[in-house]
Amino acid sequence: MSEGVLRFSVTERALHWAFASGYLLLLASGLPLMVPALRGWIRGYSPLIGERLHLACGIFWVVATLGVLALGDRRRVGSTLGDMTTLEPGDGPWLRRFPRWLVATAVERARLDRAVGRFNAGQKINEVFTLVTASLLLVTGVAPWPVGADGLWGAAHRWLTVFVLIPIAGHIFLAAVHPSTRHVLTGMLDGRVGREWAATHHPRWGPQ
Numbered sequence: 623m624s625e626g627v628l629r630f631s632v633t634e635r636a637l638h639w640a641f642a643s644g645y646l647l648l649l650a651s652g653l654p655l656m657v658p659a660l661r662g663w664i665r666g667y668s669p670l671i672g673e674r675l676h677l678a679c680g681i682f683w684v685v686a687t688l689g690v691l692a693l694g695d696r697r698r699v700g701s702t703l704g705d706m707t708t709l710e711p712g713d714g715p716w717l718r719r720f721p722r723w724l725v726a727t728a729v730e731r732a733r734l735d736r737a738v739g740r741f742n743a744g745q746k747i748n749e750v751f752t753l754v755t756a757s758l759l760l761v762t763g764v765a766p767w768p769v770g771a772d773g774l775w776g777a778a779h780r781w782l783t784v785f786v787l788i789p790i791a792g793h794i795f796l797a798a799v800h801p802s803t804r805h806v807l808t809g810m811l812d813g814r815v816g817r818e819w820a821a822t823h824h825p826r827w828g829p830q
């Protein structure tokens with residue numbers, strides 16, 4: 623294990639990856655159902671196979687996520703949820719400067735992050751947005767079963783899918799591609815991030 627500060631425990635990382643992999647599989651299996659033009663790219667595809675695959679991904683998503691919660695350290699997950707939903711005085715100003723933050727230099731970004739706790743305001747919004755939209759997707763996906771997804775529930779499910787695509791792409795871009803944030807991916811892989819990074823970008827976070 624590398625040096626640094628522990629950002630995410632084993633349970634938190636397992637929960638993130640169980641949830642994220644199921645979610646991405648659901649998107650990948652759901653998009654061809656929603657956009658027939660995509661089906662031509664998949665050899666041997668039929669709507670029946672597509673629907674069963676999507677259902678299997680949904681079962682995997684729910685079972686994997688609940689499985690981690692059942693077996694893991696729920697107290698730690700609860701405390702992280704608290705960190706993500708507690709508003710701090712620096713959140714409003716951080717959010718107002720977010721467009722600037724995206725293109726800022728390292729020095730300027732450190733200045734914009736000077737009042738940030740364990741999570742910045744963008745992450746807090748992403749977390750709440752993810753929990754709300756994922757729950758709505760689950761409800762609108764399960765509600766029409768076994769009648770079929772042609773009615774109002776199906777339409778809501780499809781619109782929600784469109785609605786989550788850009789925030790998810792943005793999250794993956796920041797986590798894995800953006801040059802100034804991608805190195806923090808280590809926090810979600812081996813759990814640790816650099817002490818200096820934590821002190822600069824999350825100065826109000828306790829365990830440093």
Ligand code: HEM
Pocket residue numbers: 629638641642643645646741744745746748749752790793794797798806807808809810
């Ligand atoms: C390849 C895909 C993904 C990568 C590389 C990735 C990476 C990460 C990383 C590194 C963090 C921690 C950021 C920090 O240090 O604070 C994080 C947090 C998080 N991830 Fe992901 N993630 C991915 C996919 C997803 C998906 C599909 C979802 C849900 C739909 C998701 C939901 C979240 C949430 C809610 C958080 C906490 C809030 C935040 O940091 O924005 N992730 N992810």
